[in-house]
Amino acid sequence: MKQNVFGKTGLIKFVLPTMALLLTSLFLFACGGGRKTTAGGEGGQDVDIDSLLEGGEQATQPSAADDETEVLKLLGIVPENKTEEAKPQEAAAPAAAPANLNAEVERLQRELQSKDQQISSLRADVSEKDRRLQALQAELESAQRRSVAPSTRIAGDYAQRYAQARDLYEQKRYNDAIAVFAALLAQDDRNSLADNCQYWIGECYYGLGNFVQSAAEFQKVLAFSRSDKLDDAHLKLGLCYLRTGDRARARSELEQLLAIYPNSEYVEKARRYLSRM
Template sequence: MINLLISCLNRMREVDMKIKQLWEILLVPALGLYLMSCAGSRPKPAGIEEAEKKQKVNEILDLQKTAETDTQRTEEDEVLKLLGITPEEKTEKVTSATSSDTALEQKVAELEEAVNKREQEVEQLRAELRAKENKIVELESILNDLKTVTPEPTTVTTSTAVNKSEFKLRYNDALNEYRNRHYKKAIKLFESLIQLDPNTSLSDNCQYWIGECYYGLGKYEQAIVEFEKVFAFVNSNKEDAAQLKIGLCYLRLNNKKRAKEELERLVMKYPQSEYLPRARRLLKQL
């Protein structure tokens, strides 16, 4: 079938070339006869004679163009006929193809819009997840504080016991200020407690919460400085929590390389830490 179509098309081209050659052959004698008739007739004014010549030439060229157009249409009709397609079906197929292209473009645009919307939803969910993870760390730290703080005997009247009791009360006040997001006020209270007695069992906790306050204020570089001070306290129960927050600070500063190093240090140095699962999740994302 394809070979037949190719053969027909080649044949049509040959016919078209012959027609063009025939027109060229006919056109030259026609022009010659016309010029001879003009020469034998009565002389006319130069302007009129020139205009008539141009008109005759244009008429002959128009006839040639009309013949070429008819030949081209005949070729198209012959091809459609070989394919079994009528002119009406050709028009319907062109219209149908145009409609299909428009529908396809509209469908692609809808899919692109849906993908963009999904990407925005995913990013929003990731942000919410990060916020919840940070909140979990804060709550876990507060819970650990409550577990490690032992109640002071109320019957002891020595000056040392009174100082510890007062320290604990002031510590709880500072912690409440942190929970209420009064970070600047909480920083002052925690710093005053460390100055009052840097050697209590809660002194390292005070230093840790100072770092958390700066983290809450978005001052991540200062928060790193404060969290690193936690390691200066002997037998601190906040070392692993501080190590995790240092990694999170670098992550907030978009320093992924340093964040990865700090989180890996947590995994290696504190294999029994309760923050280990979260550190590993974060490392998978880096």
């Protein structure tokens, strides 16, 4: 494409003199070579047409800048100064955008601050609940230690006192031994040593020669169905009845021993007593 020789400024410089020359020619033709023309006015007064034309031309003739603008408009060209004057107006429109962005940023910052406060509140709540949970766990462990420790201490104390009562029996201090065994039974008759305490009370009365009371105490041993002293109690019951002269009941107890506990260590002794009856 051939490049246009004239720029925008060159085109203006070319067109303006041409248009001025054309306008001047038209004006001279209309004025009739510069002669003054008069016309009849109202009331018979002559009107100086030249004066009117000069005054009208001065009043109505556009300035050079206006002529240039009109010519450019006819040619479809927007003057540069007009374009530059429009720019500030066009630039003023986007000025609202930063204001909207600032408002949006402030709104998001407020939301973020609110979320941070909520998170802090939740963290504090979780921390408090964790503290309470740890406190409850500590109380539970302490309660468990308090409940276990006494039972362990009591069990140890029970066995220790049982051993002391046995020593008293071996020393033939039967009444003292009976007192300790009876106290242990009163304290806990479900202890694993309770049936032994009851049996040794019977042995203490047997050692004292009180066979009737001894038989009564041995009879109580039979109430402990899981006791390992049941065969012992049957043998001692038979001997108590022999001591009191009740041979029938003595035989019955010895025969029960042989029938119920055939593998007992007291089988031979029971047979020997039976053979003497």
